[in-house]
Structures are given as C-alpha cells and as structure tokens.
Amino acid sequence: MTTLPETSLGQEFLSAGARGWLRFALRRSGQLLVSLWVLVTASFAMIHLIPGDPVRAALGITASQELVETTRAQWGLNDPLPLQYWHFLQGVLTGHLGTSITSRLPVADVISTRLAATAELALAAFVLAVVIAVPIGVAVAVRTRRGRGRALDLGFAGTSIVLGTIPDFLVGVTLVSVFSVGLHWLPVGGRTGMSSAILPVVSLALGPAAVLARIVRVEMLSVLETDYVRTARAKRLSAARIYLGHALPNAVTASLTLGGLMLSGMVAGTVLVESVFAWPGLGSTIVSSILVKDYPMVQGVVLVYGCGVLLINTICDVALAILDPRSTVVR
Amino acid sequence: MDGLKRVIRTPLGVAALTMLVVVLGLAILAPWLLGAKAATIDTNNLLALPSSAHWVGTDSLGRDLLARTLVATRLSVVLALSATLVSVTLGLILGSAPALLGHRLGRLVTAIVNILVAFPGLLLCLFFAVIFGVGQVGAVFAIGLAGAPTFARLCHTLVAGVEERDYVAAARIAGGSRASVLVRHILPNIAEPMVVQATIGAGSCLLTFSGLSFLGLGVQQPAFDWGRLMNEGLNRIYLNPLAALAPGLFVIMAGLAFNLTGEAIARIFNVETSGSWLASGVVPSQPGVTASAHGIARSDKTVLSVNNLTVDFPGVTPVRGLSFDLHQGEALGIVGESGAGKTLTGLAIAQLIEPPGVVGGDVVFLGETLRSDGGEEQRKLLGTSMALVFQDPLSSFNPVRRVGEQLAEVSRVHQGMTRKVAWKRAVDRLRAVRISDPERRAEQHPHEFSGGMRQRAMIGMGLMASPTLLIADEPTTALDVTVQKQVLDLLDSIRTSEQVALILISHDLTLVGERCERIIVMYAGRVVEDLSADALPVAQHPYTRLLMEAVPTLATDLDQPLAVIPGAQPEPSIEITGCAFAPRCPLADDICRTSSPTLAPVASASGRTRNKRGLDITVQTTRMLLRLNLGGKSTPVHTGRVACWHANEPLPETSQLDDTSPSLPASTESTHDVDETVVTP
C-alpha cells in the first residue's frame, strides 16, 4: 500500500508509470525470446530424440541403404551436432525449413500455402467464441447473483460443463452427421467457400465458448461484489453503466489470463477439426506428416503452431497491460 | 468418507458419481461379457446398418459395433488413467523440485514449467507423439508428458503455499531435511487439491486420447478404443453415422464422469474455503438500532428522517428498528463493534442493500421517501445530494479507469455535463479536497495514488454535485495513522462550510466523540444508547460505559480497540430473548435475560452511584474534570435515550460482580475516566 507522504509523490510517480511500462515491455520481450528459443531448440531436438535412425524410420525398411545415406547427408545428420544446430537456426531465420519427404516440396512453401486456411479457421472461431461467451457469461452472472435464478444457474452450469467437455472433433462429427449427412444443408468437408467454413468454425468455437462463458460469469460475479461496483451504485449510475462501464472491463480483464490459454488451445484444436472436415490447413498436414514420418514437414509445422501460440499469449499480455495498468507494475 | 457423503448430497455429485460407476463398471465387465461377441467375424453381415440385431450396425468384418464400443471402454479408460498417472507423477516431481533443489535450480525448473504451460496440451502431445512414435504406448507417454506441466504448476503453487506455514518452518528449524519435510509435512497437505485435479485430468486425458486415436496416432489395429472406432466410423459417416457417433457418446460420457466428479469434489472444497456470500461478510452480523431524535437539533432543516429502519436477510435480521432525525450540517456518529449493523445501516439509508436483503421502515431524505426500487427521479436526487465514502479507498475506485473519469462520470450522468466540463469540475473538486497538481492526478489511475489521497479523492467524488448528506463508513480505518487526521479534518471542514450533514460510522468511540455532535451506540443490531457527544462521560448503558473505559491508549492496537470487553456479540442467526448484551454485561440479572429492554428517554439527568473504583481514579478523573472546566462547559447532561434495565447503576470493578463493594453517594459529576492523551488522530 502506498502511503508515501504527498510531497514525494510529485513528478516521480509519472515517470514510475512510464518506467513500469518500459520494464513490462523488456520483461515480456525477454520472456518471448526465451520461449522462442525453447521452441526452436525443441523442434531441432525432436529429430534427435527419436529412438533409432530417424532417416530409416522415415523412408521405411524397404528403402535402399544408398537412399538412406543420401537423405542422411541431405538432412545434414552427418555433421557434428553443434554445426547441425547452427544450420537449423540459420534455416529457421532465413525461412529454409528443409524439404518434405513425401511431396518433395520445400517445407516453407507447403506451410505458406496452407497457413491461411488454418489461420482463418482459428481466427473466425476465436471471434465466434468471444461473441457468444461474453454476453452470455455477463447475462447469466447478473441473473444468478446472490442466489437468485437457481434454475438458470443450474441449467447454465450443466450445459456449459457438458459443452465444454465435448471435444471439438466430436462436435464436428456430430454436426456433419446432422447438417451435412442428414439435412444436406452444408458440405461435408473441404474448403469451398463460406458455407464449408461454418461447421469447422462452429466445432472449434463451441467448447471454448462454453468454457469462456463460465469464466466470464465467475469473474463477473466476483467483480459485482467488489467495492468499486458498490461505489458505482452509490453514484446512482444506471444498471447499463454499472454492468457495462464498470464491471465488464474488469471481468474481461480478469478472464483474459485463462481465456488466453483457452484461445491458444483453440489453435491446437485446428489439428483435429481439420482432420474431420478435410480442411486443407496445417492441422491436417501435421497429422498426415506424423503418420508417414515426414520429419522435416513435422518440424516446420510444429514451429509454426508454436509461434502462433506464443503470438496469442503475447497479444493477451499486452492487451491486459493496456486494459489494466496495474499489471505492468512488477509485484 | 465424509467428503463422499457430501458429494452425493449435491445433484451434480450424484450425476457425476453415477456416470463414473457406469463407466468403471463397463470397463471391468464388458470385455468379459461381450468380448467374444465383439470379436466374432460375420462375413454375411459386413458393414451392416443399425438393426434390431446390431443396434449400431457392424464393421467391415461384420463385427457388432455396439459390443465393440462397450468392450472398448476398458482400453480407453486404462490408457487414460495410465497417461494421468504419468502426468501426476511427473508433475509432482517437477512441482516439488523447487522445494527440494533449493533456490537457483528450483527457479530454473519453475521457469521451464512456466514456458511449457503456455503451450496447449494437444500441441505438446503431437510433439511427443513424433518422438515416441505412433501407437498406444507412445501415446500414453505423449499425453502424460503433455499434461505434466499443468500438474507441475499446480503442485508448485500448492507447495509454495504450504511452505509458508509455521509448522513447516518449525519442522525445518527442527532439522528436517528438505526431502523429509516435503514428504512428511508438505505433500500430505496438498493431497486433496491434487486428487481433484487428477480426477479432472483423467477426463482430459481420456478426451485427448480419443482425439489421438481418432487421428490414427493412438491405438492401432487390431486393438481398439473409442477414438479408433470413431476413426473407422468417420469414413462411413454417409452410410452409418451411428458408427462414429456411438463411440463418441461414450467418450463424452466418460469424459464428463471424470470431469464432473472432480468438479463436484472441488465445489465442496470451495464451500469450505471461500464460503458463501452470506458468510463472507457481505452481511455483517446483527444489530439493530433505535435511536430517536432527541437532542441536538442545531438547525431546523431536517435532512434525513429514519423511522424504524430494519434490514433483513434470509434467516437474519442484522438491523432492528432504528430511528433518528438528522439536521442540516449535523454530525451523527454510529458506533459499535464490527457486526453491530453499522455498515448495513449506512447502506440501508442509502438504499444500497441488494436482494436478498430487505429494508424495512421509512427513510425520508429531503422530503422524499426513499424506496429500494426508486425510479429515475430518486436516482438523480441521491446521485446529486447524497455522497458515500467507504472504508477502503483502494478497492472503492475502479482499478482500470482514470480517477478524473470516475469523478466526472457523476456530473455527466446526473447533471448532464459534457465530458469536458465534467472533467474540469473533477479537477476542481480534486483541488477542493486538497490534492496537489489535480490536473495531472485526474489523469492517473487509482493505484498511483497514496491511501490518504484516494480517500480524499473519494470525498471529492461525493462533492461533484452538491451533497446535503455524506455517509462515511469507517473512512479512516484503512488509512495510515498519519493521514487519518487529514481526512477527518477534511470531512469537518466540508460539513461546516457547506452545511453538509454527516453520518460517521466507526468502531472507534473516541473518534466519533471528537468529531460528532451526537452518537448512536449499536450492539447486535440494536440501538443501546443515543446521546450527545458531550454526554459521553455520563453515558448510562453499561456497554457504552465499558467502551469508554476501553478507550485505547497509545499502546493499544487501534485495529481492535474494543477487544477489551470480554466476550463477543451473539451470533446473528440466534434469536435472543432478553437483552442482547446480557452475556457480557456485569450488571446482568434475571430480568435482563428474560425480557428485552426498550429504548427510552433517560430517566433523570443525575449522575450514577459511584463504585469503589471512584476512589481510585483520582488522577484521571481530575484531568477529565479539568478539561471540562477549562473548556468552559458545564456538567454534561444526558438527554438522549438508553435501552437498559439497569441504566446508570454502578459497574463493578472487574467483570465479576462485587456485591460487597461500598457505594458512594450519587454524584452528578462524571466519574468516567476519559484519557485524552489517547486517540485517534
């Protein structure tokens, strides 16, 4: 608690705010760099951690010894480890991620053609989840405050737990069998315009939306009990102003930490959903690559997914810092 | 077992446990009963659609899919539990490592865990699946490893929490090694939350596993789990959607069984730890107050008139029948221990009690009878004329909005000012409450203010319009001693210069006595005495008198100045017959315990019979009398009300009655020892 005498609070405090921001920026970018390094190193190490000979495993037992040797040389696996690491780092920085074993295409090219499909899926699902979850969470919180609305409380808890538990690929399968197979309203799979995106996006968003709604409700409930909401009521503001102006920003801020984790989970969720809907993105690529042991391809996609997750986490932290200036203060 | 019973008592718990029993039962029994059927190849019935013989149809070898789905329970559950085991074990090792390894290494482990936690489990899972290879054993380890960081983080947090406790420190000082302290004292204490998390974790593992198998990365033929069955079913979804949906249904049921069981257990923990809103102090305990307007009307204009005010919550009545009038510029103090109902009284007057709380009686403010559902007009009246100041100025400001904005909002909403004009007013008000450099301060967030400044800003917010009543609930309790006086002086000067009536709610009798003209003493929701501040030395109610004697000295912890009276207020939920103060009252007798005293005007203005303490207190009494004389005041006269069967009878010296003590003749002078050196600044 700050109880500095007033005089010492002068000019100094303003710069303390600025210093807080600077320190936050430094700390956060430091964290990001370390995470990136861990990610790159892990994807480099992946190939070396595979028991046995990864080249032989990738090419299959029928491949000639000759081919195995050439591929090994191609992957640079005969070099000393530090040199391999160095080359890998160079490759990552310059966008050279090796060549796919199956398609013989440069990994970077495959990724760039498929990234957009995955990104649009994740982004749309994210927007949908937030648009569904926040209003519902807020409304339910307001209606179920202090033991009111027992039935709604129970119904909401039950529905959101069940929806939050159903894995996205199962939602996908169910939706396909109802809307595509049963009603023929929407395509079964592929990426052929808006209508083909509806089911994948909904499958991806539904579970996270349910979880997010619960988080928002809980945070909203606790925010509604705070002293500053009482102050807002003491100021005789309208209900809309109290809920939307004073409570919601705090509830959203408080939901952001958990919500961010959930969103990055959604990025990973594309892997399964793309497989259900034969969506030509990175998710279906990584699955098929793992199955055929196309290691360079797997390495590349893992890197991209990892970066996506780190990007989301960073965005969430920055958003938090802007919404709640206290969070830049080092505790 | 007790825990289990309580789990069963909730609807959620029943549903969860039932599902869990079904799933585990299937896992054990299905392979025995249906194993043969699930393996029977029927070439005449390949890829059959659902029928009465095969409810879900058959697969490409003619095997019954329902039987296969049921039989798959065992493998699915076993694999999920194995993966959970890997997660928990690894999580415990990583999570308790910081406690074992010492500072540096520990921090490294924590940092790595923190980085890993940020990656979604499925991604980690795919990463490990590449390393361990496709197949069920690989998948167990991949999922187990992927889940480990979450457990490690939880375990670390819990361990860190337990490590703070005294007995752990004691065990350490007693020479326990890190490992033995961990095993003997720390781990047992984190077992419960870890079990909850592991149960929920088993659900997630099951879902993830079905996902991996569905992708073809988990269980491989000829073995089959639910995910594998779904994988095979998806290819035929056009012909037989049930082939994919049936195993999916089981996945959901099993996942829910584990998740809900965890949730149900967790809920019970929560109930124990955080408590319901009722127990968490939103409803203080009970008091009631009935002071009536006697005395000190200084100005003719009545600002506030409270008549028989009560506050009810289900099963509790924390405020019982309080009445008083308040005049322009008058200062009324409401004192009592925490839980006496003071705060609720303030909130009730301000119409800020929320359901399920119910306010009874009448509150007439500036001629308007206030209602809890008062409309637009009442909102405007209260928003401009009644200001509130709460105990903790930090939590009372919205942390994410600028201070100036929060002040300006009042004028924008109630006075129709534009953003700009309102902001100017806010800056002006900040200056009025003596905040230096108000232009810059208005731009800042509350956390950039010091405690005293925040409280002054809060008062400034009350002054945005033109208040006629200011209710201040423990306005200085959360503040540093050095700034308490500033805030109280500010309230004083506002009151005198703007003729604002003040209700000062406090647990501190001295403070209230110094700052107010009139005092209402509350006990357990009731008013026990209503008197002018001058009359404090001749207070008549035993409680007030004991409070006076308990006035803190410099050595007293100001946070608990009332602790000196032995005992505690009755629980608010208990219905009391007789006087609520009886259990703690040295004068209590049978009448007190059987019939409740009413608040009545003080019988006579005479002083009380002195007890033998009167002989001993010469020094302080002299000083008291001296002060009164120097102040040019005449002997205080009690013209208020008191609720006591034995008002003004002498108090025994200790809490034990001393019947043999000699009585001295009555004296009109106060024998009360008020130590003026004390005090709340």
Ligand code: SF4
């Ligand atoms: S009524 Fe009896 S018990 Fe209550 S305060 Fe008076 S003397 Fe004490």
